[in-house]
Amino acid sequence: MQLPPFALERFFARHEFQAKYLLCASDCESMSVDELLALEPGASAALGALRLGYTESPGSPSLRAAIARLYSAIGPDDVLVTSGAEEAIFTFMQAVLAPGDHVVVHQPCYRSLVDVARSIGCEVSSWQAREENGWELDPDELPTLIRPSTRAIVLNVPHNPTGYLMSLEAFHSTQRLAEERGILLFSDEVYRGLEHAPADRLPPACEESESAVSLGVMSKTYGLPGLRIGWVATRNAALKARMAVVKDYTTICASAPSELLAEVALRHAEEIARRSRQIIDSNLGLLDDFFTRRAGIVSWRRPKAGPIAFPRLLAGDVEAFCRDLVQSSGVLLAPGGLFGDAGSHFRLGFGRKSMPAALVKLDEFMDARRESRG
Numbered sequence: 001m002q003l004p005p006f007a008l009e010r011f012f013a014r015h016e017f018q019a020k021y022l023l024c025a026s027d028c029e030s031m032s033v034d035e036l037l038a039l040e041p042g043a044s045a046a047l048g049a050l051r052l053g054y055t056e057s058p059g060s061p062s063l064r065a066a067i068a069r070l071y072s073a074i075g076p077d078d079v080l081v082t083s084g085a086e087e088a089i090f091t092f093m094q095a096v097l098a099p100g101d102h103v104v105v106h107q108p109c110y111r112s113l114v115d116v117a118r119s120i121g122c123e124v125s126s127w128q129a130r131e132e133n134g135w136e137l138d139p140d141e142l143p144t145l146i147r148p149s150t151r152a153i154v155l156n157v158p159h160n161p162t163g164y165l166m167s168l169e170a171f172h173s174t175q176r177l178a179e180e181r182g183i184l185l186f187s188d189e190v191y192r193g194l195e196h197a198p199a200d201r202l203p204p205a206c207e208e209s210e211s212a213v214s215l216g217v218m219s220k221t222y223g224l225p226g227l228r229i230g231w232v233a234t235r236n237a238a239l240k241a242r243m244a245v246v247k248d249y250t251t252i253c254a255s256a257p258s259e260l261l262a263e264v265a266l267r268h269a270e271e272i273a274r275r276s277r278q279i280i281d282s283n284l285g286l287l288d289d290f291f292t293r294r295a296g297i298v299s300w301r302r303p304k305a306g307p308i309a310f311p312r313l314l315a316g317d318v319e320a321f322c323r324d325l326v327q328s329s330g331v332l333l334a335p336g337g338l339f340g341d342a343g344s345h346f347r348l349g350f351g352r353k354s355m356p357a358a359l360v361k362l363d364e365f366m367d368a369r370r371e372s373r374g
């Protein structure tokens, strides 16, 4: 397999720790180890006493039990812990795809969802989200994309980078189609729990169908990407076993301190997710005002979930815009090409407490640009 450079990750490697104002982060506000341990009496002592041996390959039973409690019809044995969501994507594709298989992928997207399949030698069709449809996927389009060789449908809701959330009806029709045609549904649900209207929350795909795998992670909703703890949940035991075989060649097992810290966090999952949603809500109010004032320069579809949106620059080259912005103001936005977008979109992240300060800088940059063109 020949993996292409991961353009988004290379972009972050270059800018994330240099740019003063990160306005395209895909995660929510993080916390320190001390803050996390303070959530629970005894957690600090447990971390201090932890022995740093190998951990259990599928994930410790107690961590898998804590993950299973996020679902209603999933048990600890239906869970495989991975090193971030990224390892789960890689492992799933290695486990189930072969050269010549066909895969349908929700696009634009976080690129490993498409590039790992391509690098295995799969043919990929895009199930394209279009801005003019509010980033909705067209359920009628999906059957036209399916071929006899289709092995998997890759869906990401809530969606990175648009903040789109599928309707329950469309989610069910996707699951039905996958089941009827004997196709696996890889459902990337890393933003689940960040719906702006809680009533919009979709059920996890893994609970609805044995053909489905749900992807979860500590990175986004819980703001703990430094733990590098992700997981898949599925009632398809054979598939989970095949993924476990691949995992023996990637990380073998997760980091012991991370497993312990993730477990502490998950015992307070609702409290941490609520904190993330509060930051998102407050930042969304500022963005509503910003996009109203800047309607002549940028347009956006207000996202329905998650800490990210995919606005469009109405005139000019979006890559040059993002480059000038980071060079002159230290504000980092991610041009849409990093997600396979051919339009003039950019990803804007609003899950962090630093967003208001970054937005002020973006506002100033836009004023300065207007004056210089005056």
Ligand SMILES: Cc1ncc(COP(=O)(O)O)c(C=O)c1O
Binding pocket: 026, 083, 084, 085, 086, 087, 110, 156, 160, 188, 190, 217, 218, 219, 225, 230
């Ligand atoms: C939709 C989606 N899936 C998976 C990942 C990978 O997550 P992690 O960094 O936790 O491995 C990301 C990261 O940005 C993502 O946005």
